[in-house]
Structure formats: C-alpha cells, structure tokens
Amino acid sequence: MNDTLKKPTPRSKLRGIYGFLPFGTGCRPTRCFFRTLQQATGNDQVQLNEGCLTWAPIHTMLAAGLYSYSDREGNIMSEFEMEQYLFDLRGYVVIENALNPQEISTLNALIDEQALPSPEESLRFGKAAGNAPECPGFLEWGKPFCDLLDHDRIMPVLRFRLGDCFRLDRLYGILMSEGMPRGLLHADYGATAPHSGSRPGEFYHLNDGSNPNGFMVVAWNLTDTGPEHGGFCCIPGSHKSNFKLPQKIADAPEQEPCVVIPGAPAGSVTLFTEALTHGTAAWEAMHSRRTLLYKYCVSQMAWSSRRVRAPAEVELTPRQRLLLAEPADPIRYFPSLFEEKIS
Numbered sequence: 001m002n003d004t005l006k007k008p009t010p011r012s013k014l015r016g017i018y019g020f021l022p023f024g025t026g027c028r029p030t031r032c033f034f035r036t037l038q039q040a041t042g043n044d045q046v047q048l049n050e051g052c053l054t055w056a057p058i059h060t061m062l063a064a065g066l067y068s069y070s071d072r073e074g075n076i077m078s079e080f081e082m083e084q085y086l087f088d089l090r091g092y093v094v095i096e097n098a099l100n101p102q103e104i105s106t107l108n109a110l111i112d113e114q115a116l117p118s119p120e121e122s123l124r125f126g127k128a129a130g131n132a133p134e135c136p137g138f139l140e141w142g143k144p145f146c147d148l149l150d151h152d153r154i155m156p157v158l159r160f161r162l163g164d165c166f167r168l169d170r171l172y173g174i175l176m177s178e179g180m181p182r183g184l185l186h187a188d189y190g191a192t193a194p195h196s197g198s199r200p201g202e203f204y205h206l207n208d209g210s211n212p213n214g215f216m217v218v219a220w221n222l223t224d225t226g227p228e229h230g231g232f233c234c235i236p237g238s239h240k241s242n243f244k245l246p247q248k249i250a251d252a253p254e255q256e257p258c259v260v261i262p263g264a265p266a267g268s269v270t271l272f273t274e275a276l277t278h279g280t281a282a283w284e285a286m287h288s289r290r291t292l293l294y295k296y297c298v299s300q301m302a303w304s305s306r307r308v309r310a311p312a313e314v315e316l317t318p319r320q321r322l323l324l325a326e327p328a329d330p331i332r333y334f335p336s337l338f339e340e341k342i343s
Contacts, residue, residue: 087161097267126173139310139314140311151269219232220269229283
C-alpha cells in the first residue's frame with residue numbers, strides 16, 4: 001500500500017463535532033476520531049501531518065499512535081469523547097466551512113432560478129413530506145442539493161446521535177428578509193412538546209415508549225446567520241429538561257439570556273436534536289437568510305405518512321437512495337448506511 005501523503009486539508013476544516021484540534025498543546029486525534037472519518041467518507045486513508053489532515057493508509061496512522069491527546073496539564077483524554085459530551089450537553093453543534101465558496105454560490109444560483117415568492121408571502125420553499133406534499137422538494141433542483149443528503153461533514157454527527165440506520169424524513173428551505181419577526185420557541189419531543197401532557201412547573205417523567213432524541217435537523221446555512229443577523233436560536237441543554245418551557249421565556253425569548261443565537265456563517269451547517277427547544281429569531285440583517293433544512297430520524301420512525309421522493313432527473317448513490325427508503329426496523333429490514341457496499 002502506498003504511504004505517500006496527499007490532499008492536505010487545513011486544520012480549520014476540523015470544526016464541528018471534532019472541534020478545533022489544539023495541536024500546539026499536544027493534542028492528538030483519537031482512534032475513534034479517525035475511524036469515524038474513515039467510515040463516514042469511505043476513505044481508509046487518514047493521517048495528520050504538521051497540523052493538517054492528510055490522506056495516507058490507515059495502518060500508518062494507527063502505527064503512529066495517534067489515539068489520544070494531552071491537555072495543557074498533561075491529562076490524557078479522547079477528543080471525540082469530549083465532543084460527544086459537549087454535543088450531548090448542548091443539543092446542537094455548528095460546523096463551519098462545511099461548504100466552500102463555489103458550492104455556496106452554486107446552491108444560491110440554483111435557488112435564484114426557481115423564481116420563488118417573496119419571504120413575506122412564503123417563509124418556506126422546496127418543501128417535501130411532513131405536512132407538505134409527497135415529492136422530491138428542492139432535491140429536484142439539481143445534484144448539489146442531493147449531495148448534501150449524506151455529506152461527509154454531517155454523517156459522523158448523525159451516526160453518533162441516530163446510530164447506523166436512519167432516514168431522511170422531510171425537508172424544506174427557509175427564506176427571510178430584513179425586518180421579518182421571530183417565530184415561536186418549540187420542541188417536537190420531550191417536556192415542551194405540544195402533546196407531552198406536561199404541566200408548567202411540574203417534573204415530567206419520560207414515557208417508556210417515547211424516543212425523544214430520534215430526530216435530528218441538519219441546517220445548511222447559505223448566508224451568514226448569528227447574533228447580529230438572526231436565524232436559528234435555541235436554549236442549549238433544553239433537550240434534557242424535565243420541565244416544560246416557562247411561558248415567560250416563550251413570550252419574550254429575545255429578553256432571556258438562556259436563549260442564544262449561535263454564530264453560523266455562510267457555508268456552515270448547524271445540527272440539532274428536535275428535542276431541543278429552538279426557534280427562529282427575528283431577521284435583522286440587510287441580506288436575506290437562506291437555509292436548507294434536512295430532517296433525519298432513526299429508521300423505524302416517521303413524523304407523518306408522507307415521504308420524500310427521489311428526483312427523476314438526478315442519479316442518486318446507493319446510500320442516498322437508502323436515506324429515502326420507507327421506515328423499517330434497523331439492521332433486519334433497514335441496513336446500515338455505513339456498510340461498504342452502500343457507503
């Protein structure tokens with residue numbers, strides 16, 4: 001096997017579930033970190049070289065002993081373990097530089113070609129499944145939209161949260177212009193869910209048959225969003241709450257310090273669990289907000305009886321087709337998305 005190093009990737013590409021790797025403090029990515037990248041990308045060639053991710057045979061990386069890292073105090077810990085903890089704690093993660101400028105430009109140009117109604121007329125566009133029609137939605141606008149279905153920057157996070165067997169449940173885009181008001185804070189699962197039966201101020205016991213973290217949202221940001229602009233907002237950690245959202249926070253979230261608007265520049269992707277209390281902050285920026293939302297769930301679940309259908313004019317990969325499959329029991333009737341013959 002050829003051990004030649006090639007295809008350097010800047011360390012800034014390592015944001016997100018893995019965070020920045022502080023190489024200057026003796027940080028070394030873990031075996032789990034590399035195995036996850038290998039499985040998600042289908043490429044068995046991963047190694048670090050002078051602060052950059054490079055591609056080389058996996059056995060070379062393992063032989064180098066890049067299994068763990070030490071912090072400033074010399075404590076040995078797992079990078080992936082740390083990021084799992086932080087995502088589990090907050091209920092969301094923002095991965096910057098997931099898309100390059102050319103990819104952002106291409107997606108925006110394809111949206112421009114659709115002659116969409118103004119945001120004031122329709123906040124959402126390209127809808128499919130859920131409470132929208134059973135159709136391909138914006139997937140039929142071109143291959144660049146389909147390539148986001150199983151983008152290698154999101155698959156490790158989805159796998160960590162949903163396991164090896166999950167599917168695309170529904171999708172839509174969001175378009176906002178300057179001055180548009182905020183939306184309501186909400187959660188689809190957990191104590192704050194509409195039909196949870198929880199009472200204000202009372203401890204909520206999760207029912208045995210429920211799965212509060214079986215749904216994940218992947219939001220691709222095609223324009224800058226954040227505290228100075230608006231867009232996605234949430235209460236970090238609320239996916240673990242056993243108490244219903246207080247009405248005081250719901251009535252004026254912009255006045256509550258527990259509600260944050262994470263910075264998410266164009267080209268970033270925001271992933272969050274649907275059990276997280278989240279919403280849309282008022283849009284203050286002069287530029288428009290453009291976000292593509294892909295909503296995934298464990299393979300045996302579905303939000304409605306409608307499905308996202310494959311686009312007729314785009315050839316999907318085997319894994320992309322599997323993501324659009326009917327709900328089914330994992331492994332027995334819905335194979336792993338990470339099997340070699342599929343991924």
